[in-house]
Amino acid sequence: AQSVTQPDIHITVSEGASLELRCNYSYGATPYLFWYVQSPGQGLQLLLKYFSGDTLVQGIKGFEAEFKRSQSSFNLRKPSVHWSDAAEYFCAVGELGGGNKLTFGTGTQLKVEL
Amino acid sequence: DGGITQSPKYLFRKEGQNVTLSCEQNLNHDAMYWYRQDPGQGLRLIYYSQIVNDFQKGDIAEGYSVSREKKESFPLTVTSAQKNPTAFYLCASRDRVNTEAFFGQGTRLTVV
Numbered sequence: 768a769q770s771v772t773q774p775d776i777h778i779t780v781s782e783g784a785s786l787e788l789r790c791n792y793s794y795g796a797t798p799y800l801f802w803y804v805q806s807p808g809q810g811l812q813l814l815l816k817y818f819s820g821d822t823l824v825q826g827i828k829g830f831e832a833e834f835k836r837s838q839s840s841f842n843l844r845k846p847s848v849h850w851s852d853a854a855e856y857f858c859a860v861g862e863l864g865g866g867n868k869l870t871f872g873t874g875t876q877l878k879v880e881l
Numbered sequence: 882d883g884g885i886t887q888s889p890k891y892l893f894r895k896e897g898q899n900v901t902l903s904c905e906q907n908l909n910h911d912a913m914y915w916y917r918q919d920p921g922q923g924l925r926l927i928y929y930s931q932i933v934n935d936f937q938k939g940d941i942a943e944g945y946s947v948s949r950e951k952k953e954s955f956p957l958t959v960t961s962a963q964k965n966p967t968a969f970y971l972c973a974s975r976d977r978v979n980t981e982a983f984f985g986q987g988t989r990l991t992v993v
Contacts, residue, residue, distance in 0.1 A: 776921065801981055810885075810971060810984035811924075857923060859982075867912045867931050867975065868939075869982055873923035 769794045769860050773872035780848050781880045788843040788875050790832075790858030799861035800841040801869070802832055804854050811857065817841065828852070853879045883908045887972050887985035894959070894966070894992050902957045902988045904972035912975040913955035914982065917941060917968045924971065930955055959990065967992045 803811040815826025916924040926939030944963025973982040
């Protein structure tokens, strides 16, 4: 069965510092991978997605992620964090075929210090 | 504007009562999903549906029921059999297997 692990429950960074959020997945074939962001009490917004091709994908709000098959990872990065980036971030893996399931990690809460 | 609408935003229920959460989408998506979100546990899949009149159990379906009579609607009923229903519920829809899911704004259910 597919699964996603986000090992960091909470991360605190200073505004202007770089950010990397970790995501590891378990999936038998080439995965479809996503990063979503959630503000308190709101739904989820897609930051970026990977289906195939270039392993470095660019998303909205200056985020990027790199797919590394050998490490089963899809880490999210941002060179310079803004205070408005404080939110919860979820990594997800999609299932191929008839299942159409999306499995999410447990999330990483990002706090930005001014 | 196209999107997913969940209603109500807040819902209070007495113990022993069934309650239905609404989810409507006008994106013409085939697949729809219900997730439950609890602090520290991420999103857990309750039910999902790929086409009208068909749905599958997710990882935590016990105590919940759904229907998919129309493509645009996927209501979730939280029954009295659900032992701990207080949570934030998110509905999502998806076009084909290789696209992202779009989410509603959620319904916060509280059992009083």
